[in-house]
Amino acid sequence: MSLLSLSRVRLLGTSLLSLGMGSATLGGVTLASAQAAPLHFYTAPALSPDGHSLASLDSMEAVGTAEAAPASLVIRTLPDGHTTTVALPCKDCAPSSPSWSPDGTRLAFIIRHKNTQNREILSVTADGKTVTSLLKFTGSLQDLRYGPKGGLAVLAIANARRDPGALQAGAPETGEIDATEDEQRIATIEKDGLHWQSPDGLYVYEYDWLPNSTPAFIGTAAPGNGDAHWWSAHLSRFADSKEQVLYTHPLSQQIGLPLVSPDGGSVSFVAGLMSDFGFFGGDALQLDLSQSKAAPVNLTRTLKATVTGLSWCQGRLIASTIAGPMTVMRSIDDKPPLMASADGLLSDGGGEPRLTCAGDQSVVIRQSFTSPPEIWAGRLGAWQQFTHSNDGQTVPYTASSVSWVSDGFKVQGWHLAPRSRPAAMTRNGKVPMITIIHGGPSSAVTPRFLRPTGDAAVLLDAGYDLFLPNPRGSYGQGETFTMANRRDFGHGDLRDIQRGIDALEKTAPIDENRLGVTGYSYGGYMTMWIVTQTNRFKAAAAGGGIANWQSYYGQNGIDAWMPPFFGATVYDDPAIYAHSSPMTFIKQVRTPTFIYVGANDVECPPAQSLEFYHALRALGIPTSLVIYPGEGHGMRGHDHASDAQKRMLAWFSRYLNEGASGKNGAN
Numbered sequence: 001m002s003l004l005s006l007s008r009v010r011l012l013g014t015s016l017l018s019l020g021m022g023s024a025t026l027g028g029v030t031l032a033s034a035q036a037a038p039l040h041f042y043t044a045p046a047l048s049p050d051g052h053s054l055a056s057l058d059s060m061e062a063v064g065t066a067e068a069a070p071a072s073l074v075i076r077t078l079p080d081g082h083t084t085t086v087a088l089p090c091k092d093c094a095p096s097s098p099s100w101s102p103d104g105t106r107l108a109f110i111i112r113h114k115n116t117q118n119r120e121i122l123s124v125t126a127d128g129k130t131v132t133s134l135l136k137f138t139g140s141l142q143d144l145r146y147g148p149k150g151g152l153a154v155l156a157i158a159n160a161r162r163d164p165g166a167l168q169a170g171a172p173e174t175g176e177i178d179a180t181e182d183e184q185r186i187a188t189i190e191k192d193g194l195h196w197q198s199p200d201g202l203y204v205y206e207y208d209w210l211p212n213s214t215p216a217f218i219g220t221a222a223p224g225n226g227d228a229h230w231w232s233a234h235l236s237r238f239a240d241s242k243e244q245v246l247y248t249h250p251l252s253q254q255i256g257l258p259l260v261s262p263d264g265g266s267v268s269f270v271a272g273l274m275s276d277f278g279f280f281g282g283d284a285l286q287l288d289l290s291q292s293k294a295a296p297v298n299l300t301r302t303l304k305a306t307v308t309g310l311s312w313c314q315g316r317l318i319a320s321t322i323a324g325p326m327t328v329m330r331s332i333d334d335k336p337p338l339m340a341s342a343d344g345l346l347s348d349g350g351g352e353p354r355l356t357c358a359g360d361q362s363v364v365i366r367q368s369f370t371s372p373p374e375i376w377a378g379r380l381g382a383w384q385q386f387t388h389s390n391d392g393q394t395v396p397y398t399a400s401s402v403s404w405v406s407d408g409f410k411v412q413g414w415h416l417a418p419r420s421r422p423a424a425m426t427r428n429g430k431v432p433m434i435t436i437i438h439g440g441p442s443s444a445v446t447p448r449f450l451r452p453t454g455d456a457a458v459l460l461d462a463g464y465d466l467f468l469p470n471p472r473g474s475y476g477q478g479e480t481f482t483m484a485n486r487r488d489f490g491h492g493d494l495r496d497i498q499r500g501i502d503a504l505e506k507t508a509p510i511d512e513n514r515l516g517v518t519g520y521s522y523g524g525y526m527t528m529w530i531v532t533q534t535n536r537f538k539a540a541a542a543g544g545g546i547a548n549w550q551s552y553y554g555q556n557g558i559d560a561w562m563p564p565f566f567g568a569t570v571y572d573d574p575a576i577y578a579h580s581s582p583m584t585f586i587k588q589v590r591t592p593t594f595i596y597v598g599a600n601d602v603e604c605p606p607a608q609s610l611e612f613y614h615a616l617r618a619l620g621i622p623t624s625l626v627i628y629p630g631e632g633h634g635m636r637g638h639d640h641a642s643d644a645q646k647r648m649l650a651w652f653s654r655y656l657n658e659g660a661s662g663k664n665g666a667n
Contacts (some may be wrong), residue, residue: 039451040389042365042375043071043349044097048104051359052078053126054377054386055098055107056349058085061451070094073109075128078361078377081386084128089120097144099152100358108134108152110141117160121152121189135189140182147209152189153197153217155204157182181225186238188215198238205233205277206256211264215239218246218258218267218289227602230254230277231560235269235287247287247296252486252564256280259310261317265290268299268310268317273483273564275442275522279352281306281475281482284319284332299332306444306475306482309348313357313380314338320346320353322444322476324412325401327353329380340381344368345446352446352475355380368447369399369416396420397460399447404503406472406496409481413469413500414445415508416456421463425657430511432656433465433504435497435537439521441473441489442482455645462649464516464656467504471496487567489549489580490529497526498536513538514656518648520544521604521633524597525582528612531593532585539655540593541648544604544633547612549577557602586615592622594651596644598631624651 039061046055057071073086073095086107088095092114099108108123121135121144140157147153160182184203187194197215198204203226207219216239222229231254235247246267249255254274260267266289272282284307285296300307300319305328309320316331316338327346331338346364348354356363362380367373372390376383396419403412417431425431436456438445445468450457456466470476471493473485485492504510517537519527524545531540546552553559553570563569570577578584593616597609606627613625626647628640635641 037390037392039372039393039449040387041349041373042387045348045356045363045365045375046098046100046107047356047358047361047363048100048107048126049102049358050104051361053100053104053107054078054363054375055100055109056375057095057098058389061453070114073098073124075107075124075126076375076386078386086124086128086131089122089131089133097142097154099144099146101146102148102150108144108146110144110154121154135193137194140184143206145207145209147215148211149213151209151215153207153209153215154187154189154194155184155207156187156194157184178225184226186217186219196241199241199243202243203229204238205230206258207238208258208260208267210237210260211262218260220255220258220269225557228558228560231274231564235267237289246289252483252567253282254564255285257310259312262312269296270307270310271296271298272306272479273442273486275440275561279440279443281308281322281352281442281444283307283479284310284317286317304478306478308352308475309354311355311357313355313362314360318355318357318380320355322353322446324403324476325414325447327446329353329355338380342366343447344371345448346376347446349373351448367449369397369414369449370395372449393449397450397457402500402504402507404500406499407492409472409484409496410477411469411471411496411500412476413467413471414447415504416460416466416468417508418460418463418465425463427511427514430509430514431463431465432514432516432652433467433501433510434459434516434518434652435467435469435501437469437471437497437517437519437523437526438474439519439523441485441493441522442475443522444470444475455648458645458649459652462653464652465508465510467501469497469500471500486565487576489565490526490533491580493526494530494533497530498534501536512536516540516652516656518543522546524604527593528582529580531589531591532582533588535590537591539652540591541651542593542595542609542612543644544597544601545595545609545612546604547581547608547615548583549581550574551611552605552608553577555605555607557605582612583615586612587619589616589619589621592651592655594648595623595625596635596647597625597627598633598635599627599629600631601633603633622655 041059042056044057054076058074059071075084093111095109095111097110106123111120119137119141124131140160141154143155185196186198186207187196202221204219204221207217210216220233222233237244253271255269255271258269268286270280270282271285284299287296288294305321305323307319307321311318317333319332321328328341349365363377365373366376372393375387377386378384399416402415515537516539518541520543524542527540527542528545595609597606616623
């Protein structure tokens with residue numbers, strides 16, 4: 001559902017909160033000093049065709065400031081490591097989408113001028129010194145790509161009402177609803193401006209070039225509202241503003257990451273039950289483009305892992321996968337197997353495994369819970385560390401993968417524990433623990449290094465152990481596991497989580513009487529659901545949650561995600577929606593619950609949090625609700641992120657630590 005894995009994004013790492021240097025106090029708990037050395041991050045790695053130049057977007061944790069500075073565009077040469085930071089035409093320009101020309105002489109990229117819809121496509125020479133403007137545009141531009149013949153294409157929305165994506169703050173719903181929709185189209189960049197290659201009336205989500213002399217593309221698209229209709233997006237060929245539909249998937253499947261083979265004879269893509277555009281996971285399918293009525297072939301049907309990325313590397317089709325706690329890069333062609341694995345995360349800087357390849361080189365951003373991100377480069381599986389910007393980072397916690405059996409599934413999760421904690425947090429040799437449930441549900445907690453000001457790091461710093469489960473519905477064990485909570489939200493998931501805590505309590509000194517639970521998006525829903533099903537948790541914090549699937553169906557802006565997961569619309573099968581609704585069991589709640597949400601959240605509208613809050617207040621359950629103005633699906637504003645974090649920590653401190661007796665109940 002587009003209930004993004006925002007618990008992973010916000011709670012594990014990218015809360016925009018900065019605590020500053022020295023000690024800080026949140027909710028009456030004094031925290032240790034933030035890391036003195038800034039934490040460096042790398043995203044969007046792009047290799048030149050010969051593999052000798054690497055472009056990336058480099059950023060740093062904004063410690064002590066209210067807002068992070070835009071990322072820098074950096075060009076490095078391999079293997080000597082010579083580094084050049086490209087000089088941008090404005091201080092507040094945010095670069096994105098770097099793409100190398102086929103001859104490797106130029107790098108094109110997009111810049112956005114702060115707080116405006118003004119975009120510009122620039123080109124810089126390979127040495128990073130000479131910048132040229134190719135296009136100025138009002139609206140949205142993303143996914144800039146050179147084609148094999150030297151053409152340059154982009155996804156564009158002219159005069160966009162807002163930034164694309166359901167995670168962004170929604171535009172005010174006034175006037176005639178749905179009278180106008182933003183349309184994202186493939187366009188080539190010519191001297192006289194943009195030339196549209198996909199037809200109007202369609203929203204194109206992704207694309208790849210076909211290696212033809214005439215511009216032609218393979219992409220995913222759906223008609224109408226781009227936020228709402230991705231779950232029905234089909235695979236098509238585009239050229240000269242025309243579309244030829246190639247593949248339409250079944251209800252319980254979504255598709256993404258189209259990748260055309262170097263010879264143009266086939267297209268590979270990821271297909272599976274997915275919650276959000278951009279958080280892809282499933283099986284790898286391949287479609288023969290030479291046959292007009294060919295059906296795609298599943299290349300990974302028996303794989304006990306989730307494919308999250310595809311790339312052509314060293315002449316092989318490589319699938320990047322989550323396999324339990326591991327990242328595994330594996331060939332999926334008919335040649336002898338080629339495989340590389342790591343017990344951390346190998347990615348393009350995001351949360352899912354991805355691989356960047358060109359020439360005889362490949363690049364990954366390598367990190368884990370205890371190893372900060374760095375760029376590694378080399379032939380597939382023979383990577384050497386290329387950057388050392390995060391040398392010296394300290395890790396004030398331990399992390400371990402845990403596994404257990406639930407209803408025949410082998411379930412995996414993570415246990416994080418502070419290396420030291422305030423003495424008062426330990427009682428009779430036992431410590432409190434907070435379970436953080438990821439969003440999705442089609443997603444997973446992957447081993448990413450924690451930002452020191454993110455919610456997870458702050459909870460650890462305050463003295464809490466953390467449990468980060470990947471219950472059924474998650475990525476990491478194949479499509480059967482991902483689909484295991486379809487038409488059963490909350491029920492099997494909760495059994496998995498409860499049994500994971502049981503298993504962890506046998507090996508770690510967890511205080512059963514001081515358990516907390518939190519999550520955002522689907523994790524917010526699960527938090528609301530859990531407090532209606534059990535009194536085991538003594539405090540809860542639900543961010544951007546869902547209280548009532550039946551009312552939610554007509555309130556959110558992305559209801560097309562729901563039939564794939566529930567099997568029918570709410571109008572055709574209301575009972576299956578009630579089956580998993582917290583409001584169905586609301587009178588069973590005894591757990592004090594803090595609730596927060598963005599006022600302009602399209603995915604999980606504040607009406608859902610209001611409904612849950614109203615019920616708890618009427619029932620006399622301790623509760624608090626904060627709705628943050630201007631926020632979409634997640635707290636992006638520094639002040640709002642800071643406030644929500646303080647309130648959450650104070651809530652847990654009050655109900656887990658201040659005179660906690662092991663009993664739940666209303667005040």
